[in-house]
Amino acid sequence: MTWATTLKGMKGNKVGMAIEELHRAENDLAGALLNLSDQQKVDHEVFYVARDIAQWSREHVRQLAGVGRDYGLDLDPEPEDESSLMARIKQKGAEALGRFHEPSLLLLADLRHVHRTAAGVSLDWEVLAQTAQALQDTELLEVAQSCHPQTLRQMRWANAKLKETAAQVMVTG
């Protein structure tokens, strides 16, 4: 496995970059879910489920920081805390928010954002899982195999919730 070892040791290697990118993306996804939760406090199911599954992304962040060490990365194992995440999200989202004065339309927009973010994370996990198999890095593969299904569940949830509420929002709102 010398080539694999070499690859792991290289500064700025592609695998390390992918892990770092996913570490950032999972933090973003946790932020998007917490933001959605925060925006939709009156929609109790959205409020609680979004918080529950944001925890999955926060756990993924920890695990990515763990495997990142093998690739010479020093990633923060602690997920970004809720307040700094929210501040970042709010800045980014202010513009988008401005377009929606109907709160229920905002729910659809937020769900769409969560779905897109989760879709990105899912593809990133796909890349890492493929890479891990090529490198025969069982540790990285195990992390990908345990985390990726939860990303898919996050995506399916956003899709299902949108499907459930779209008609009520669009037709009677």
Next chain:
Amino acid sequence: MPQIDRIAEPWGSRTPYGPGKSWPARVDSYLADGIVPADVDRWVQSASILHSNGDAMDIAVKDDRIVGVRGRADDRVNHGRLGPKDLFAWQANNSADRLTKPLVRRDGRLVESDWDTAMDLVAGRTRELLEERGPSSVGFYTTGQLFLEEYYVLGLIAHGGIGTSHVDGNTRLCTATAAASLKESFACDGQPGSYTDIDHADVIAVYGHNMAETQTVLWARILDRLSGPEPPQLVCVDPRLTPVAAAATVHLAPRPGTNVMLMNALLRELISNEHVDEEYIEAHAVGFDELTKMVEPCTLERAAEVCDVPAVDLREAARLLGTAQRLLSTVLQGFYQSHQATAAAVQVNNVHIIRGMLGRPGCGVLQMNGQPTAQNTREAGADGDLPAFRNWSNDLHVTDLARVWNVDPMRIPHYAPPTPLMQMLRYVEDGSIRFLYVTGTNPAVSLPELARIRKVLSQERLFLVVQDIFPTETTQLADVVLPAATWGEKTGTFTNADRTVHLSEKAVDPPGAARPDLDILLDYARRLDLRDKDGAPLVKWSTPEEVFEGWKECSRGRPCDYTGLSYDKLRGGSGIQWPCNDEHPDGAERLYADGKFFAQPDYCESYGRDLVTGAPVEPTEYRALNPTGKAVLKAAEYVPAHELTSEEYPFHLITGRTLFHFHTRTKTARTPQLQDAAPEVWVECSVADADEHRWSEGDVLRVTTPRGEVTARLRVSGIRDGVLFLPFHYGYWDTDAGDEPAGGGRAANELTLTDWDPASKQPLYKVGAAAAECVETAAGHAASAPTNTASAPYGPRGDIPATRGQTQALVTEELESTGAAS
């Protein structure tokens, strides 16, 4: 004949029997004071509608009034026995304060009116909204206490006529998780087991189910096994010292909100001890590897810590489950109304699937119901699902239903899952639902976070119709109140928790202008002029029996097949279990014999949901997972509850029922024997908690959560440490304020949290954190909680008066064998 005080002894006399033997009959009867059997003009066949057990009885009629009841000895469910509510609560029918005229709101006040005026208002407002805002602005909220025929018509009006997906029943609060867990494991609703499994089981596991109080006659059956030869051993999971817990070999009292961890640890123990039927799993189930992986981290030690239950007790419980030859499990609100409701209930199904214990005598699961006709709410489509367990995400099922109803398939809303009650209320709150038609339920007391519910329901822009038999907290918020007939005053059928169908015949006329719910719904459909695709009336029936015949056709070929039943067949003799058809002319005792399920992708009712997020499983996913329709072993990770205890709110708060009341006491508080047994709200805590805070029996506590407060006298009971219990029955209709608290609250739901299980959508009444303080010392008063149930005082009873009914609760018991009460 022997007589017994059935308030003091709710389960009556013992008739012991051994495994595999028939449960001896014992005919219980109670007649009004001064009436003897010879005075009775006629006996009219019926069954109980005050719990889910389906106790069969005859109603005694004299001079066109109901004067008593008698159990039906030949019925498979109760073999003649009746519970205290069955025996006494018929008296509420005769109450002077029944609703007897329609009421309409004029200048802010409800005034008496007539049917034409009231129904024109109801139908008129529906039509206006349909024109202005479409079907999604109209919602229906029904109950678990009407008859099958009424639900089927309601579902047809809402789904096939109006085209709204906003239809649900209060079964959402009591049995939604039973249905959801069966849909997850077997891809279809339908009770696998039978009550007769009690006659055969050697281990009975009772999960969050205070059977002694919710189904007294079923508990009497277990008591009779326990007092006979070769008694079964009981495993009980309950944070309270219920009569079931007291009789159990192993009692686990987990920390509220941790059921999934508990179940995962038990499953892990079964798997690691190889107490699994590998051949059965291989042949009849999918998902075993995922389940094994999921439960792997849930060691007994970890569960002992999370659930705060001794590991040795968990091990002993797993040993009993693992070595049982004939295992029966029952599940109720302790799981259904707690955190991760469906996930926890599904793990009970998993125990039976991995042990191969389904569909044989003594080997069954009873995912219980809370209400008498909840099964019909579910199967006839009044809980939002499509009738006869058709799958809303299978277009062929929708097309088939459209054929039965003779409507265009597009008219039946199936583009998304049906809207569950709590979501409907959210739509009422945001103003997108503007018309809500409530039948036979009292949301202003029974839903969580009452301050919010009262605000939502009293909005000016909402047109609220309430159909009931008494004035309630909810009727007081209505725009139109419709007076209904009840049990004994109308004819129809209903189905209990083990699929037994009973006919309940009209014994007397309803009071005043009150009408059967079916007649009111038929009137509504006529006034809306609902039509099928050929222009004929959509609802073609005018009597209950005609509707039943229509329902039979709708159920043909589906799991809940009623085609072999008729009113005539149900008259006399015993109730009959569905499926009842050509293949099973006398009904089917157990589902899933020989590992055959209703789970084939083209046939099944449901593809399931994600147990944590609630997202429906897509059809293609299900086909890939379970192409040949096996049982599904669905695993779930433990997720901590949403509201945890804190310094400010140090107690877990759980709510529940007592034996002597039903729901919001509309009938039971109007029954002297029952009301006297439990006249006022109380709160329970443990001995250790009472000692720590220097509280004692009878002290008045103020219990608070971020949602509100309740004041109640304290009963120091056998509940686990750190948990407060409040009965949920007590509201305001019999207080001066009428519909809301004046000063300290009395309804437990002032305190509860708005949160529901994402998979079953059942609100969670048994999680949440609360604080408590003493505001007044007992000064010689004891709490008025019953002393012969889970609310019994723990330890020495001192001056606390024992629960007794005295002479007014004397019930005649006629024993089959000896003829003598013991």
